[in-house]
Amino acid sequence: MMTLYSGNTCPYSQRCRIVLFEKGMDFEVIDVDLQNKPDDLALMNPYNRVPVLVERDLVLYEANIINEYIDERFPHPQLMPADPVMRARARLFLFTFEQDLFSHVNAIEHGSKSAADKARIIIRDNLTQISPIFAKQQYMLNDDFSMLDVAIAPLLWRLEHYDIQLPKQAVNLLKYAERLFSRTAFIDALTPNEKAMRK
Ligand SMILES: N[C@@H](CCC(=O)N[C@@H](CS)C(=O)NCC(=O)O)C(=O)O
Known part of the structure; x- marks a missing residue:
């Protein structure tokens, strides 16, 4: 299952949440308090920011990169054009x-x-x-x-x-x-x- 580390007012995290819901798949969202970031955030993302997506040993950051990965992994409905x-x-x-x-x-x-x-x-x-x-x-x-x-x-x-x-x-x-x-x-x-x- 995919886990998204997300900020609850973060527009970039919102992008990833939207894609996860558009795909209708199983996932977990972990709310990260940006005023009090957990130590492991910097281990997952060297820029120490959300969103971060974790799936088994894959760790991704940058909303657009995360979203293209989700789109390729779960192609329906496809959100990037095929051509x-x-x-x-x-x-x-x-x-x-x-x-x-x-x-x-x-x-x-x-x-x-x-x-x-x-x-x-x-x-x-x-x-x-x-x-x-x-x-x-x-x-x-x-x-x-x-x-x-x-x-x-x-x-x-x-x-x-x-x-x-x-x-x-x-x-x-x-x-x-x-x-x-x-x-x-x-x-x-x-x-x-x-x-x-x-x-
Ligand atoms: N370009 C990044 C921007 C991510 C970003 O700026 N996240 C903010 C919250 S909206 C963050 O984690 N800020 C914490 C900090 O910089 O300390 C993306 O697309 O994922």
């Missing part, structure tokens, strides 16, 4: 999300007021830019739910919590977010602390 060209495009998107969106989250959570405000504007503008995609399709890659939707969902869930306000032009993105939030696996993967992030 190599689409798969490569999906990986590029995943990289872009880290660079253009998630790399700014740290400033909101831990930065000065001016750094946090700057980060909010960058995230707002980058999200607004991708909003027109959803006038034409249901999900990020096409009309099928994929790993890209998994990757971005924790940020969309935290928009209010991070005090990021989207303009009217982003209405299609907000509708897309509601589609993500209504999925059974998404709801099942939420921790009580995450549930409390949205009214």
Whole structure:
């Protein structure tokens, strides 16, 4: 059985929880208190962060790497595209999300007021830019739910919590977010602390 070491407000851990629930398989989630990290976390992950996935003697860290492993190990429903060209495009998107969106989250959570405000504007503008995609399709890659939707969902869930306000032009993105939030696996993967992030 797979064991996920997860943070109960951690957006990266949430990505892995979503994939585990989408696959409908047996797994165990261990809540890690990030204010008081257990000593074995640094032994499993040299960066001393969650999420970490353990399956027998395999120990993985980095949410996207964990998620690709789960997707290959349990191919139904497949979350990365089967076609190599689409798969490569999906990986590029995943990289872009880290660079253009998630790399700014740290400033909101831990930065000065001016750094946090700057980060909010960058995230707002980058999200607004991708909003027109959803006038034409249901999900990020096409009309099928994929790993890209998994990757971005924790940020969309935290928009209010991070005090990021989207303009009217982003209405299609907000509708897309509601589609993500209504999925059974998404709801099942939420921790009580995450549930409390949205009214
Ligand atoms: N790039 C990593 C980011 C993981 C990460 O930043 N985890 C945070 C919680 S959301 C953490 O464990 N922080 C503890 C620390 O840095 O001390 C991933 O995708 O897994």
